[in-house]
Amino acid sequence: MNKVMKTIYLLMMLLIVNTCVAFAQSDDKNAQVYNWQTLDIGPAEDYSYALDLNSIKYDRNEDGSINKNIIIYQEKKTNNIPMSTEFNYYTITKCKLNIEQTSICFGDESFYTKKDKFRWTDTPLYLTWITVSRDSIGGMRFIQIVEYARAHDDILTSRS
Known part of the structure; x- marks a missing residue:
């Protein structure tokens, strides 16, 4: 009986160690490195906006070609x-810009505390393109992102 208990104990410890290693590896895979660049939206705003420079790229068409109209x-x-x-x-928030239509599409939005603790993610029921006007906050963000994309076309193309 003593030998059986030792074997069970050893198997349980092995299972715990393997589980811990698996969780640690999955956390490494999910870790995202952000490179935030603040977007200038003008004075007296209740929110600040930033673009993740590591995530920006062009979309691809169904045939696999790069679509430089969608960022x-x-x-x-x-x-x-x-x-x-x-x-x-x-x-x-995961976003897309349509340069031709001057519009933005907002995808999944993940919420965090000020101490970077994940709270939840909202997924929109319908993905909708929203047309932005030049003078709005969305329009100011749109212009800066398109200007960044044009200035760094080679980087966005290589990521697409």
């Missing part, structure tokens, strides 16, 4: 209202 990127939106209970809380 894919991630955007960070931070709450800057000091008296808010969610001051410095932020979201990271």
Whole structure:
């Protein structure tokens, strides 16, 4: 009986170690390195916006060719209202821009605390292209992202 208990104990320890290693490896795979560049949206805004320079790229057509009319990127939106209970809380949203139609499509939006603790992710029921006007906050973000893409065309092309 003693030998059986030792074997069971050894198997349980082996299982625990393997499980811990598997979780550690999955965390490494899911770790994302962000490179945020703040977008200038003007004074007196309750939120700040930033573009993840590591995520920006062109979309691809169904035939596999690069579509330089659609830009894919991630955007960070931070709450800057000091008296808010969610001051410095932020979201990271997967976005697409359509240059020809001057529109933005917002995908999954993940919510985080100010200490980078993940809270939840919202997935839109319908993906919709929203036309932006030049003078709006969306329009200012749109212009800066398109200008960045044009200035770094080779980088976006290589990632696509």
